[in-house]
Each structure stands twice: as structure tokens, then as C-alpha cells.
Amino acid sequence: MKSFEEFTVKEIVDQIEDGILLGIPADYSGVPMTFTKELINKGVKNLKLYCLPLTTIQGDMLIGSGCVSEIETAAVTLGEFGLAPRFSQAVENGKILIKDSTCPALHAQLQATEKSVPFMPLRGVVGSDVQKNRKDWQIISNPMKSSGVENEPILLLPAVQLDVLVFHASYADRNGNIQIGRRRELATLAHASKKVFVTVEEIIDTDFFENELSAATCLPALYIDGISVVKNGAWPCKLPGVYESDNDEIKKYSIAAKTQPSFNEYMKQFLKS
Amino acid sequence: MKSFEEFTVKEIVDQIEDGILLGIPADYSGVPMTFTKELINKGVKNLKLYCLPLTTIQGDMLIGSGCVSEIETAAVTLGEFGLAPRFSQAVENGKILIKDSTCPALHAQLQATEKSVPFMPLRGVVGSDVQKNRKDWQIISNPMKSSGVENEPILLLPAVQLDVLVFHASYADRNGNIQIGRRRELATLAHASKKVFVTVEEIIDTDFFENELSAATCLPALYIDGISVVKNGAWPCKLPGVYESDNDEIKKYSIAAKTQPSFNEYMKQFLKS
């Protein structure tokens, strides 16, 4: 007996409404590319992307396809294939709102929600233009009498709760537990999301919790609202430990995405594939 | 080649100076009882114990042996064998300073140090006598304009850095990585400690990092200052997944510890064992 909801990718996409705040995993955490493709096919609009802490082609494709109105991130990049062209152009032209952030702040805002506290303090960052451009961040004088120097400015970051998180992973067990290994940022993301959907390479007929060590590699089923089996669901991105990224495809994308027309051409093919 | 410091238990004990703030793991996290025995033999004084979040016989023995001046904890208990008698009497007689806390606050204070922020906010707790008796805690009105109701009181907990953490674990690998499985509170403790020593059942000739899944079960060697091999190093406490607690011995202790003279008798035997 499977004790969790098994969905099709389309059923997961059906849960993504226009305008929601969507959690975006980094390239090393399992990028749900098949899901992203279906999301673009659906024509979703005005997504707000929250990247932990960055995105590669997933974000660039969603932006180029006109699905995104806002992105909060530490970086958008195609890595060794250079800049993310649709992202860069959308920012340069003011087509999307960019909330420039930094990795530790993106983690901390989710950790605040993880603990249900209204904010998290962070050191560093103060005095940067990253900080100065974030009107939702506040600086207070360190209120803790027992610590710090006089008038030490401390940055307070607001708790951020995601509407939906979708990521791709290698395995789920029969109870819906997801093997994430060292990618514990996925746990932080899940804890801070109202809904969590996961695409996996395979559901295996075992119980990861039967053994303390394999239990330690899991994100527990209690945080998961639905699972869909999708072979190669991260392609052309890598799925760490399972397959490498398809560099030929990403290179092809990086060239096509340089202009909107050639991006559109590329996507026509990609969405059918 | 071993790439870490291997110590004797005595060499670890030599690092514990009078008056330090010592991290104490819960009964499910690996209680370093052989170390504790040697620590009592050394006659260390004025220890401050920081329990995450509670202690059982380790704390009770240290208190009964006159090693402790202060304890910060959510509970001291012998579990199914009742109250911790040396702790209870020491508090009733004012022999030790008790900083009553609660589990999430003990975690959060270490997480503040983990991030090198001066404080962490916590919800709940406000209005309890736990909160009212903690002069090192502060309540401020929620400064985050975007969240909460008007004049919402928020508890701020100071960052706490431990001087030394000692715990017992099943295995270290040849590079000094420690297998902790799901006991991730040990990572929080280690991140927040100036020095970390671990007693282990065994050092095994493998590299936990060779495999992503076994890597996920580890506390990395970079946080560890020394390791000592001690068979049954948690006895009479349990080592989860390896051996259960010796309930006969703990029961014997719980009876003997009811008065100081019979505790002293018990300890004479115990310290020789």
C-alpha cells in the first residue's frame, strides 16, 4: 500500500496558480525540469521565484517564457556557459522585479519561517548596496545588552513562507519519504513551504526509516503533498549522484537564449521534447 | 595514515579546566560516561553544564560529585527511574545555580552562535516563569514592521558558545568524521563549541565521504579536535542503534543517589569500575 499521493506532473502543475511564490532549488539540489517544461506549457503568469540561493536554466527559461514577474536570488547564471541571457535582459529592460539577495540571507529568511519567528538577524551585509536596496529588510541597533559593541547595526530579515516548492530527487520510498542525502537545504525549503511536490526518478519498495542511517538521508513524508515519477526529470540539469548535466544541451540553450526570437525557437522544440 | 588527533580519555579530560561551559548531550545523542567518570576522578570544579536539552545520570553524577556550579537545561531526570536525586537536592539546597530553560531555547541559543549572530528570536515562552526568571533573556516589541500584531512581544535569546563539547558515538572513519545519523543536534552543538572531543566505540578504516549517502550521516572532522576509542563508552546509558541502556545499573544508581552518603558509596565503586 502506498501511503502518499501519487500525481502526474500535470496534476502538480495544476497546483501552481498565477502569482504564487515558488521555491526554486539550486542546480546541485535537484532541478525539476520536466515540471518546469509543463509549467511553461500551461502558460502560468506572474510567478515570484524564491531561489535557494540561485537558479540556472530553470529560472532563465521561466523568465524568457514570460512566466515571472519577480525573482529573489543571490545569482542567476548558466555557470561555465556564461550569463543567463533571458534573466539579464529582463532585468536590464525592467521587465521583472529583481530582489537581489545573498545566499545566507535566503537561507535565514526560510529558517525564520521554519521556527515561526517573524525575523532572523544576520551579520555582515550591512553597508552593501544589496542591503540598501532591500526595503523589506530592516537595520536595528543590536538590542542584546550582553553582546556586541555600542550601536552595532544588525540586519533583520523577514520570515518568508513559500506557497509551493517543487524539486526533483532520485528516490522516494513506499511511504513517500524522499532521499536527499547531504542536500539538507531541501529540508529548509520544505519546512518553509505551504505545499511541497517532488518529482523522483523512482519510487522504491523500501522504508528508509527502517534503518537509522538511511533515515538520516531523508526528507520525511510529512512535509510532502505529492510525488510524481519522472525519469530524467532534471534533464538537462544534473541530478547529483545519478546523472551529470547534459552540457551539449545547456550550451545549445545558452547560445539560443541570447536573443528572444532564437530563445522562442529553441523553446518550441524544447517544450515538445 | 590517520589524519586526526587520537587521544586517551585522560588526555581529553586534561582539556577540561575548572569553570568551563561544557556541552552535555541528551540521553539519545550519545552520553560520554567513561569520560564523565574520568572527569569526576580528576576532581574538576565549578563546571557550567549546558544541556541540549536535558541530562540524565551524567548531569546527576557530576552534580553529586561536586563538580558543578551551574546548569542550564530543560530537564534533569532519570526517566522511568524517576527524579534525578542529586540534581533535585542541589537545587533545593541552593548548592547550584539553575538556569531553567526550554528545549527550543537551548537549540536556538546554539543556532545563534552557529550563525555568529548576537541573538535569536523565539515565539512562545513569554509570560512563563521560565522566561521571567531569565535575566539574560530580553523581550522586545517585534521590530519587524511587516509582521505580527501591534506591540507583539518577542523573546530574544543570547548566542551561547560552549567552551568544550564531549559526546560518545559509534564510529569515526579514518579521517576523523563521526557518524551521527539522525542525531543532528550534535552538529548544532559542535558548530557552537570552541573545542569538540568525541569518544567512539570504534574507528573504522573507511571514508564516510566516499559515498554521498554515508557522508550525509556524518559530523565532519573539521569540527573535531580529538577522538578517543572507548568500548562501551556510554555505559550504563544507551548508545542508540548499538546498545540499550543498562537498566539494572541505572536503577541501582537511582536508589543509591537518594542520599548523599549512599551516592558516595555508589560512586566509590563506580569510579573504580
Add this chain to the structure above:
Amino acid sequence: MNLNIKREELLISQLANLLKNDNHVAVGAASPIPGAAALLAKEEAKNFNKRLRVTILHSNKYNNFTDGARELFDCAAQGRIDTFFLGGIQIDGNANINLVGTGEYPNVDKRFPGSFGSPLMYFVVPQIILFREEHSPRTLVKNVDFISAPGVSDDNIYRPGGPKYLLTNRALFKFNKKQKKFSLFKLNMNETLDSIIELTGFDFDVDKDLSEMDLPDKTRIETLRKCIAPMVSEFYPEFANRIWGV
């Protein structure tokens, strides 16, 4: 029908009745009766094709967490736990609970273990069930000597959770948040309103539907003895052996 229902079985049954609408029930350490009740409710939920998740911290098997000891508290703060159980060496009429000691703090007359996670859990878990077997003027008091966690809080304090019920050997109370007062709801066999008044140190209201505790029916008792008892014996062996001889 005489099923020779034991006191513990009756209490388990009362608690299981309170878990019917839950998705996730968590049980702390040293709580065999709440633990058994949660597992019973989980088993019975299957009949309605409903999944009830049970986290029992004392057990490896029923521990759903992988983020260390803090995950219970984070998970509760996130609103992902519907019901949690708390006890108290003293509980007062405002549902304040004391897990620390009797007498004047800090050098109390009798020191108990401490507050554990109650100062947070009491604030964030929607349904807190107070469970204290001993029902006497020394456990149910007018005012606790130390407030480990307050029963009610001011409106400007973040508090999605709080006390909903108090179960003892003798009675089940509901807690009325507005009136900050318990209301007697169910009586154990052989108890009367007068006996409860006499043995309770605080004032309480009486529910208009005050009645005897419902006895578990034969199906429930069979589920409990055949299906739940062996599960309980895995993490509370002494308790399971004493009650069910397993």
C-alpha cells in the same frame, strides 16, 4: 458484555476520541497512554480511509523526524502538529502548568525535572491535551507554584495553540479559553460531581452535557489488545507487559 476494561484502556479510549480530526499527533517521552491512544486513533482512521500521522519521540520507528532534536519544536511552530500532550506536577484552574517544583522558586521544596518543551509547545500546537493521572487537590491546584507554561496569553501574543482538554483518572475537562476556565465534561465510573469538586483544587464549570466516560466498544478493545498492544510493547515494554501481558 463485560470486557474487563482496565483503567488504562479507558483512558486510552478517551484520548483516542479526541484525535479523530487530526492529521498529525505527536507524543513526548514517557507517555505510554497518549502513545497508545495516538496509535489506536491512527489504526481506526484507516477505516475511514484517512491517514493519521503519529510521531512518538521515544520510539525510533514512530519518529518521523530527521533534523535532530529541534525538529519537533520547529515542526510544531510551523503548525504541522495538531495535537500534543503535556503533563504537570501541578495544573491550575487557568490551565497553567508546573513541571519544575513546589514551593518558592528557585530553591523549591521539591524539585522536579523541568519544563522540557512545554513553554513553546503550549503556544503553538492547536490542541494541547493535558494528561495527569493523579486527580487530587495536590495536583489540581488553585494556583501553580511555578508557571512552566501559561494556560492563556494576552491578545498581542502569538498563540495559535493552547489547552483544549484535561484528562485525569477521574474526569475529562474541556478548557474554555474565553472564560479561562475548565468545564467538567465526562466522569469516570464511580465518580460524581461532588467527588470531583472535592478532589479538585480549582473552580470549574460543569458542561451542560456532563456524562459518564464512554466505554470503548468491543471492536475498539480488540483493536487495542490485538493490534496496538504489540506496537506499544516495542517502545514502552514495561507498560505493555503490565497492562496486556505482551
Add this chain to the structure above:
Amino acid sequence: MNLNIKREELLISQLANLLKNDNHVAVGAASPIPGAAALLAKEEAKNFNKRLRVTILHSNKYNNFTDGARELFDCAAQGRIDTFFLGGIQIDGNANINLVGTGEYPNVDKRFPGSFGSPLMYFVVPQIILFREEHSPRTLVKNVDFISAPGVSDDNIYRPGGPKYLLTNRALFKFNKKQKKFSLFKLNMNETLDSIIELTGFDFDVDKDLSEMDLPDKTRIETLRKCIAPMVSEFYPEFANRIWGV
């Protein structure tokens, strides 16, 4: 002795010289030269019976972390990382770095990826080495267009870390925190003080010991080519192939 030292090897050697006193060096993504330098320093430290720990985020093998993507930042904040490398599309004379874009923010003329972890790392890691191969007036500017992370901070700001060196294709600078100014320290072959002045957009001091970059000796070059190159090829295959044909 002509070892045919490549430009990249010379830069790796300069960086390795700066890591001799470290216990833990961390290297971010897409940094093959700093990565190779860290591994070289680690190898050479063994000769002095010293352990240098190297964390290379881009690699699974040299990734010492198990607490997810935030551990690098937490670990650095704890003071457990001695040296980290940062780049910049622009770097100015006050050691401010810009990883975001040129022109007026937010709708810059040319948008780059973003600030990554620099706004924290620059504050907490004691030795930050700025590394930018291109040495030109468009990379080394008078004032950056956007401060991803400032080079210096006021005294009331918690800042145990900050910039110590800046290495380019042409020169190595030291950063003087008090004067908030770089000081030219080493020149690459074929460079002169004048050529550097011409190609640098900001004012800088000249160190009294200004000299040419030390060439790596034969032992170091052999270590690099025989021992380090295969390691690097594991996580920067393209780079290792281009430089060493491995």
C-alpha cells in the same frame, strides 16, 4: 632552468604562497585557479607535518560539509574558514566589489549573475583574496557601480574578516585596511609600475618591497603537474585539460 611555466601556473603559485598559515581554505564555484592553489598548499603543508583542510564547493570529494548549502556560510561565520576567494566584475580602490552589473541599478546596462555569498563572506573570513584575471581600467575602477560587498566598514560593525590581497594577471596587491587602499606588491614578468598605473582605474600605493612575482621552483611545478593536476581534473576537467592536458 626553463620550466615553461604557464600563466595559470604562476598565478596558482602566487595564491599558494598566501595560504601557508591557514588551517582551512574554502573555494567557491567556478574557481579552478584558487582551487588548484588550495590543493597545492595542502600538499606542500604535509612536508611541514601540517594539515591544511580544503573545501571546494564545486566538488563532492573536497566538500567537507553535511549540513546543506548554508553550512559554508555558517562555518565561515563561526571563524572556521581562514581564506576564501572572491571575484568581481568591478573592483575599486576601496576594495568594494561588484558582482551585479554596470550602470545604474536596478535596470543596469549589463546585468551579471549576482552577489552570491559575498555580502557575508567578505565580513567574516579573515583573509579574503580578491582574484580577477583581467587587469584593466574596466575591471579595476575608481568606484564600483554597485557594492555587492564593501571593502571596509565602520568600527561599530562586526567585521572580523575582509580583503587582504588582490591578484590579477599582471600584479599582486596588498590591501591596507587603515588607509583603505591597495598597495602594489608583486609584478608579473613584463609589467612595470607604469604599465600597472596605466591599466588600473584606482589609485594605489607602492609597497617598499615591490618586486617581481616569485617563480615557482622545480619541486613546486612538479607537485603541481604530477599530483595536483589530476585532482583538479576531477572537478574542473576542462581547465585541467587545457592547462595540463590531463
